Amino acid sequence: MYKTISSRCSSLKFKHFGHKGYSLFSCLGKEVLIGTLSVATLSHAKAESVSTQPVKKDSLSMAGSKEVMLDEVNITGSRAPMTALQSAKIVSVITRDDINRAQAESVNDLLKMATGVDVRQRGGFGVQTDISINGGTFDQITILLNGINISNPQTGHNAADFPVNLNDIERIEVLEGASARLFGSSAFNGAINIVTRSDRQSDVRINAEGGSFGSVGGGASVALAGKNVHNQISSGYMRSDGGSDNSDFKKWHGFYQGDLASHYINLNWQFGLSSQDYGANTFYSAKYSNQYEETRRIIASVSGDIHNLPAGLVITPTVYWNRSTDHYQLIRFMEGDKAGENYHRDDVYGxxxxxxxxxxLGTTAIGADIRKEHIYSTALGELMGQSQWKSIHGTERMYNHEGERTNNSVFMEHDVVLDKFTLSAGILANKNTALSGGLRFYPGxxxxxxxxxxxxxxxxxxKALRMPTFTDLYMSNVIQQGDTKLNPEKNDTYKIGTRYRCKGIEAILSGFYSRGKDMIDWVFESNTSTKYHAMNIGTLNNIGYSADITLNIPELICETSYITKLKFGYAYIHQNHDTDQPIYKSLYALEYLKNKFTAEADHRIFSKLSAAWYIRWQQRMNGYSPYTKIDCKVQWTEPKYDLYVKMDNITNHRYYDLGGVLQPGFWIMVGGNLKIDL
Structure with a gap:
């Protein structure tokens, strides 16, 4: 007699549960989708209880699962947890699903498709890459791993040396703009946080791949999940002859993480190792095409949160240690200081x-941070007395230079979250032992x-401030000259924007203005210069905007579609530089990315075979030619395994990202992933 008719194109997605007595009746005749996800804030992010898979895969994927996931997660740039819906910022997120579909061999490849991020690649496969945000330089962002600062005080060139591979990562969060009150004074132009996956079931994952230029690699991970304790360990290796002269490399990593959950305290710990040996081509000077470099990194941290305290107080302590070593040869196989060979070892304790x-009246957060940066080197720092020289492991040479500084910070933030309005305001008080005077304040x-x-x-x-790196201050060789009298960089960043989201469509439009003072760059001061000098180049103001739109095609047309997703992004930057000092050529700061356009398309070919296409066009200032790059990944997906073919630079266009380092043409990789439940 009576028949309930459910619309195939209509569904309810619970974001907030109603408190009215009749609320449940609004579900009658509807498909009801319930999705929840809990992750930590950008500043304290861990991979606990994180899943980017929908609660009910078929229904949620057809009804905007990404919206369900990203609206209710704590993934904001604030000191106290707030959901993305409540947040006063918009944080760009590269999800696990994005990573699975991507034609990418490294974190750096993934970031190339983020509209506001500039990725300048020297070596292939992420061997060495400079990452910057909104017209800044590679030294002006903070890199975090599960919320722990792993930035390198020696040089930002080595900041992207990650102890994890793509299969270890749950998501990548990108926060644009000065963020000193969140991450300390080093977050000059933004922050990138890599959050690793933490499986809540025991399993083994194996991957292997090989392809062009003699490239071969693989990795494995084991996850052991108990009632309250979870542990995961992974490792990976890759080698290649490289796609251009003197670009061969071999690299490996190992990573271990765990967590313990109890009624009053949750603990998280991580330990990572990474190693890279690579031909450095003309990485630091076009005059020397046979440079060589070896880097090693160790990261370790323990953090937690103490909760269920009186009045809802939550306390989050953290301790960490990072060590990086760098062995550089100006001419490969040529040893000794006179031949341009250097050794560096920096330690960061925090x-x-x-x-x-x-x-x-809201949520109030307070806290303090201490970070000590120390370096032993054959070139960087002050010359030590001979009795203080330190042996260098594996060589007869000695560290004879030393540098150190300590950064002390105290912060306060208050957040007010109302039904339609959020206000987050705070201030960082900072004192660095390398600077004279008292506290410096950075509000936001x-x-x-x-x-x-x-x-x-x-x-x-x-507002934000950036201290010069040890390389900026002390480097002195035949191609570079640092300056111990450099002033720290300072800036103010203003940002406005809007996000629109409806069924099947998400669009973000934003603009920014960054006003920088005492900006640091490596420059030629005249056309007769033979060394790049580190210099405060005056004021440097960047103004720009970006637009992103994502279309979920099955939602829009309300039926099964071979095209599942389309995404477009565009970023524009205009730079205004004012200085009293002559500059003939800039190595970094003035070579900004003026225009960047990206496009992505995902589609099914048939059954379980799908393809993802990526197009990137960009125009860099200061002598670089614009280029277009097209990549593709074709993948066969089964519940327990997948097989793929990755094709990079399909048009075989040779281009330059940085200096005179010619990037590879077309290359192809074939591989697969296997999951075994324990």
Whole structure:
């Protein structure tokens, strides 16, 4: 007699449960989708209880699973947890699903498709890459692994030497703009946080691949999940002859992480090792085409949160240690200081404690951080007395230079979250032992307004400072000359934007203005210069905007579609430089990315065979030619394994990202992943 008719194109997605007595009746005759996901904030992110897979794969994937996932997660740039919907910032997220589909061999390849991120590649397969945000340089961002700062004080060139591979990663979060009050003074132009996956079931994962230029690699991971304790260990190796002269490499990594959950405290720990040996071509000077470099890295940290305390207080302590070693030869196989061979070893020791509490007028967070940076070197730092020289493992040479500084920070932030409005304001008080004077203050404020679920408007202003790296201060050789009198960089960043989201469509439009003072660059001061000098080049203001739109085709047309996703992005930057000192050529800061366009398309070929296409066009200033690059990944997917073919630079276009290092033409990789449940 009576028949309930359910619309095939209509569904309800629970974002917030209603408190009315009749709320449940609004579900009658509808398909009901319930999705939840809990992850940590950008500043304290761990991979606990994280899943980028929908709760019910078929239904959620057809009804905007990404919306369900990203709206209710704590993934914001704030000291106290806030959901992405509540946040006063918009944080770009590369999800696990994005990583699975991507034609990428490294984290750096993934970041190339992020609209506001500039990736300047020297070596292939992520061997050495400079990463920057919104017209800044590679030294002006903070790199985090599970919320732990792993930035390198020697040089940002080595910052992207990660102890994890793509299969270890759950997601990558990108926060654009000055973020000193969140991550300390080093977050000058933004931050990138890599969050590793932490499986809640025991399994073994194996991957292997091989292809062009004699490239071969593989890895494995084991996850052991108990009732309250989870452990995961992974390792990987890759080698290649390289796609151009003197670009061969071999690299490996090992990574271990674990967590313990209890009623009052959750603990997280991680330990990582990485090693890279590679031909450095003309990496640092076009005059020397046979450079060589070896880098090693160790990272270790323990953090946790103490909860269920009186008045809802949550305390989060963290301790960490990072060690990086760098062996560089100006001419491969030529040893000794006179031949341009250098050794460096830097250690970073850090500890912090954060606390937040919610009360009538919002949530207040306070905390303190101490970070000590130390380097032994054959070139960087002050010359030590001969009795203090340190032996270099595996060689007869000695570290005879030393440098150190300590960064002390205290912060306070207050967040007010109302039904349609969020205000987040805070300040960082900082003192660095390398600078004279007392405390320096870096305030910031973020505001967002949500008139309804579809729209979000936001604006922010933040200040930051960046200390020169040890390379900026001390490097002295036949091609570079540092300056111990460099002033730290300073900037103010203003940002506005809006996000629109409806069924099948997500669009983000934002603009920024960054006002920089005492900016640091390596420059030729005249056309007769033979060395790049580190210099404060005056004021450097960047103004720009970006736009992103993502189309979920099955949602839009409400039926099974061979095309599943389309995404387009565009970024534009204009730079204004003012200085009293003559500059003939810039090596980094003035070679900004003026235009960048990206496009992605995912589609099924048949059954379980799919393809993902990536197009990137970009125009860099200061003598670089624009180029277009097309990549593709074809993949056969089964529940327990997948097989793939990755094709990079399909048009075989040779191009330059940085200096005179010619990038490879077309290359192809074939591989697969296998999962075994324990």
């Amino acid at each position: 500890a912090s404690v954060n606390a937040h509490i919610s009360w009538l 404020i973020d505001i967002s307004y949500r008139p309804n679920y579809n729209w979000k408007l936001y604006a922010s202003w933040n």
